[in-house]
Amino acid sequence: MRTExxxxxxxxxxxxxAGHARVPLLDVAGLTLDFETRSGRVKALDDVGFTLQKGExxxxxxxxxxxxxxxxxxxxxxxxxAARLTAxxxxxNGLDLAxxxxxxxxxxxxxxxxxxQSPRTALNPIRRVGEQIADVLVRHxxxxxxxxxxxxxxALARVRIPDPKARARAYPFELSGGxxxxxxxxxxxxxxxxxxxxxxxxxxxxxxxxAVVMDLIxxxxxxxxxxxxLITHDLALAGEYADRLMVMHAGHVVxxxxxxxxLADPRHxxxxxxxxxxxxxxxxxxxxxxxxxxLPDLRRVLLPCRFAGRCDRHQPECDAGPxxxxxxxxxxxxxxxxxx
Amino acid sequence: xxxxxxxxxxxKRFAVHRGLKSAHLHAVDAIDLTIGVGESVGLVGESGCGKxxxxxxxxxxxxxxxxxxxxxxxxxxxxxxxxFATSPQRAGIQVVFQDPNDSLNPGFTVFQAxxxxxxxxxxxxxxxxxTDRVMQALDDVGLPREFSARYPHQLSGGQKARVGIARAIAVKPRLLVLDxxxxxxxxxxxxxxxxxxxxxxxxxxxxxxxxxxDLNVVRLITDxxxxxxxxxxxxxxxxxxxFAHPRHxxxxxxxxxxPDPARRGARPPRLEGSASSPIDPDPSVCRFAGRCPAETFIxxxxxxxxxxxGRDHEVACHHxxxxxxxx
Numbered sequence: 046m047r048t049e050x051x052x053x054x055x056x057x058x059x060x061x062x063a064g065h066a067r068v069p070l071l072d073v074a075g076l077t078l079d080f081e082t083r084s085g086r087v088k089a090l091d092d093v094g095f096t097l098q099k100g101e102x103x104x105x106x107x108x109x110x111x112x113x114x115x116x117x118x119x120x121x122x123x124x125x126x127a128a129r130l131t132a133x134x135x136x137x138n139g140l141d142l143a144x145x146x147x148x149x150x151x152x153x154x155x156x157x158x159x160x161x162q163s164p165r166t167a168l169n170p171i172r173r174v175g176e177q178i179a180d181v182l183v184r185h186x187x188x189x190x191x192x193x194x195x196x197x198x199x200a201l202a203r204v205r206i207p208d209p210k211a212r213a214r215a216y217p218f219e220l221s222g223g224x225x226x227x228x229x230x231x232x233x234x235x236x237x238x239x240x241x242x243x244x245x246x247x248x249x250x251x252x253x254x255x256a257v258v259m260d261l262i263x264x265x266x267x268x269x270x271x272x273x274x275l276i277t278h279d280l281a282l283a284g285e286y287a288d289r290l291m292v293m294h295a296g297h298v299v300x301x302x303x304x305x306x307x308l309a310d311p312r313h314x315x316x317x318x319x320x321x322x323x324x325x326x327x328x329x330x331x332x333x334x335x336x337x338x339x340l341p342d343l344r345r346v347l348l349p350c351r352f353a354g355r356c357d358r359h360q361p362e363c364d365a366g367p368x369x370x371x372x373x374x375x376x377x378x379x380x381x382x383x384x385x
Numbered sequence: 386x387x388x389x390x391x392x393x394x395x396x397k398r399f400a401v402h403r404g405l406k407s408a409h410l411h412a413v414d415a416i417d418l419t420i421g422v423g424e425s426v427g428l429v430g431e432s433g434c435g436k437x438x439x440x441x442x443x444x445x446x447x448x449x450x451x452x453x454x455x456x457x458x459x460x461x462x463x464x465x466x467x468x469f470a471t472s473p474q475r476a477g478i479q480v481v482f483q484d485p486n487d488s489l490n491p492g493f494t495v496f497q498a499x500x501x502x503x504x505x506x507x508x509x510x511x512x513x514x515x516t517d518r519v520m521q522a523l524d525d526v527g528l529p530r531e532f533s534a535r536y537p538h539q540l541s542g543g544q545k546a547r548v549g550i551a552r553a554i555a556v557k558p559r560l561l562v563l564d565x566x567x568x569x570x571x572x573x574x575x576x577x578x579x580x581x582x583x584x585x586x587x588x589x590x591x592x593x594x595x596x597x598x599d600l601n602v603v604r605l606i607t608d609x610x611x612x613x614x615x616x617x618x619x620x621x622x623x624x625x626x627x628f629a630h631p632r633h634x635x636x637x638x639x640x641x642x643x644p645d646p647a648r649r650g651a652r653p654p655r656l657e658g659s660a661s662s663p664i665d666p667d668p669s670v671c672r673f674a675g676r677c678p679a680e681t682f683i684x685x686x687x688x689x690x691x692x693x694x695g696r697d698h699e700v701a702c703h704h705x706x707x708x709x710x711x712x
Contacts, residue, residue, distance in 0.1 A: 108571040108572075108573055109542075109571055207658075221659050222432070223659070224659075251431040251432055251598060252598060252599075252600070252639060252642040252643055252644075253431060253638060253639060253642045253655070253656045254431075255642065255644070256641075256642040256644075256655050256656075257655050257656075257657060259644075260652065260655060278571060278572065279644060280572070281601075281643070281644040281645060281646060282644040284644070284645075284646030284649070285644045285645055285646050285648055285649055286644075286649075304646070304649070305649075308646050318573075319572065319573070322572045322573055322575070322576045323572050324572075324575075324576075324599075324601040324602055324604075324605055325601060325645070326601065326628075326643070326645065328601070328605065329605065330579060330580060330583050330605050330606065333576045333579070333580070333605065334576065335573060335574075335576045335577045335580075336572075336573035339541060339573075
C-alpha cells in the first residue's frame with residue numbers, strides 16, 4: 046500500500062519531484078505504440094503513463110481490445126517488428142527499456158517476469174515441470190543443472206504445491222489447471238523477480254482455485270516487496286486484490302486511482318459504465334446496465350477522446366484537441382474534459 | 386402440474402481402464418432434477434463436477450447409463466441420442482454453446498447457420514417459409530436482417546452470441562440448455578445478452594437450464610440453483626435463498642470465493658486441494674469429505690442424501706442444520 050500522498054495538483058505521469066515521492070520501480074510516460082499492418086496503421090496505445098512502486102499491485106482493467114495485454118508486451122519487449130514504440134520515459138529500476146541498449150533477454154525471467162493465460166498451453170507438454178523451472182534457473186541463475194533441480198523443488202514448495210518433490214517430476218497433463226498455474230507462478234518467481242506481470246492469471250480456473258492463486262500472488266507481493274501488474278477484465282477481481290487500478294479504453298488510460306477511491310467514486314464516464322455493467326452480489330437484471338456501442342476501429346482517424354462515440358456526456362469541447370489528464374482527487378486522475 | 390423435465394436417478398458413467406481392471410468414472414450419479422414449464426434452473430460447480438455432462442444428458446446429446454428422463458411427460462431417456470437427433474422432439478430441446486467462435490461454422494453465413502436446424506428438423510421446407518422463420522429469429526435476438534448475408538468473421542463477439550441464440554430458438558424449443566453462454570464475452574456485451582435471454586424466456590415461455598461457473602451471473606437469470614459436486618447435487622433451492630443462506634459447506638466456499646472488492650484484505654478460509662477421484666467413489670462416504678471444514682466421523686460412514694432445509698430448499702449434508710455456525 047502506498048503511504049505517501051501525491052499533491053492533488055501533480056499528475057502521476059509526472060516524474061516524482063524531489064522530496065516526498067519514492068523513485069518508482071516502473072516509470073512509464075508518454076508511451077505510444079502503433080502497428081503497421083496491411084490494412085493500415087493501428088494506433089494501439091496512445092500517451093500511456095503510470096508508475097509502479099515496489100510492493101504494489103497495479104490492476105489494469107478494460108474490455109478486450111483496450112490495449113491491456115499489448116502494454117505488458119511493450120514493457121517486456123515482446124513486440125514484433127510491425128510495432129512502432131515511442132515513449133518519453135519507459136524505465137525499470139532506472140534502466141531505459143525503450144532505448145535498445147538494455148539487454149531485455151537478460152532481464153526477462155530474472156528481473157521482469159510474466160505469467161500468461163491458459164497455463165496448459167504456456168507449459169511445454171513433453172517436459173517435466175521441474176525441468177522447465179530448472180531451465181529458467183540454469184539460464185538466469187546461472188547455476189548447474191543439479192542445483193537448479195533442487196531449486197525448482199523449492200520454487201514449487203513456495204507456491205504451496207503439496208509434495209513438491211513428486212510434482213516436479215510430473216508432466217503438465219498430470220496436473221490440474223490450478224496446479225499448472227501454480228507451476229507457472231513458481232517458474233515466474235524462480236529468480237525472485239522485481240516485477241511480475243500477470244496477464245489474466247486465473248481465466249479458465251474455477252472461482253475456488255482463482256481465490257487460492259490470487260491469495261498466493263498477494264502473499265508473495267506482501268512478503269517479498271515484489272511489484273505486480275494484474276491484467277484482467279474482471280473488475281471485482283482487480284478490486285479485491287490490486288492496490289491501484291488503471292482503467293484502459295481503446296489504447297488510452299482513462300482513469301487511475303487507489304482502488305478504494307476508484308471503486309467509491311469513479312469519475313470517467315467509461316469507468317462508471319464498466320462498473321454498472323459488472324454483476325455483483327446485489328445486482329439485479331434491471332439494475333445491470335450496458336456499455337453502449339463498441340470500441341472504435343483503431344485504424345481509422347480517431348477523435349481526441351476515443352470514448353466520444355459511446356459517451357452520453359459528450360460535449361463539443363471534447364473534440365477540441367487532445368484530452369488532458371486531469372487530477373480529480375488524491376492520486377486520482379482522469380482523461381476527460383467533463384468528468385462526472 | 387407436470388414438470389417440463391423430470392429426471393429420476395439420472396446417471397452417466399464412463400468406462401476407464403486402470404491396468405487390467407476396468408473401472409467407471411461416475412460423471413453424473415443418480416441425480417433427481419425437475420425443470421418446470423417456464424422455469425430457469427442454474428447449474429453450478431467446479432470444472433469436473435459433472436455439470437456439463439448433466440446438461441448434455443438432459444439435452445439428449447449423449448446417452449444415459451441409467452435412470453429416467455421425461456420431457457413434457459414422455460420418456461425420452463430411452464431413445465438413443467443418435468435417433469433422438471432426428472426425432473420431432475429434438476426441436477423441443479435446444480442448446481446454446483459456450484464459445485460462439487467455436488460453435489459457428491465459419492463457412493456458413495448467418496442465414497445458413499440459422500436456417501440449417503429449421504430445414505434439418507423439417508419445420509419448414511419452402512424457400513419463402515424458411516426465410517420467414519430465419520428473419521423472425523433474427524428479429525427476436527435483435528440482429529438486423531441485413532446481417533443474414535454475413536459470415537462469422539464479420540461479426541463481433543456479441544453478434545456471434547446472438548446468432549448462436551437465434552439458431553437455437555429458430556425451431557421454437559420449450560427448453561433451452563445454455564452452457565456458459567456469456568463466458569467468452571466482455572462485461573459490456575454480457576449484460577446485453579443476459580437481458581436478451583431473460584426477455585426471450587418471458588416472450589416465448591421457454592424453460593432454461595443455465596450452466597455457468599460465474600455465480601453472480603447465474604443468480605441474475607435463474608429461479609432455482611443446483612450446486613453440483615463430484616456428480617451429485619449437494620444443494621438445490623431458490624436462487625436468492627441459496628445465495629443468502631447457503632447451507633452446504635461447499636456452497637458456502639463457492640460463494641466465499643467470488644471476488645468482491647468489499648472483502649479487500651480479508652482472508653476467508655479457502656477451499657484447498659481438489660475434489661477426490663470420480664472413479665468408483667465409495668458409496669458410503671460423503672463426496673466432499675477430505676475437503677470439508679465441517680467434516681466429522683459420520684461423513685465417512687454414510688453418504689448424506691438431499692433433505693429439506695427450508696422452502697423448496699434441499700441440502701445433502703449431515704451437518705446442514707449447524708450450517709449457520711460454520712465458517
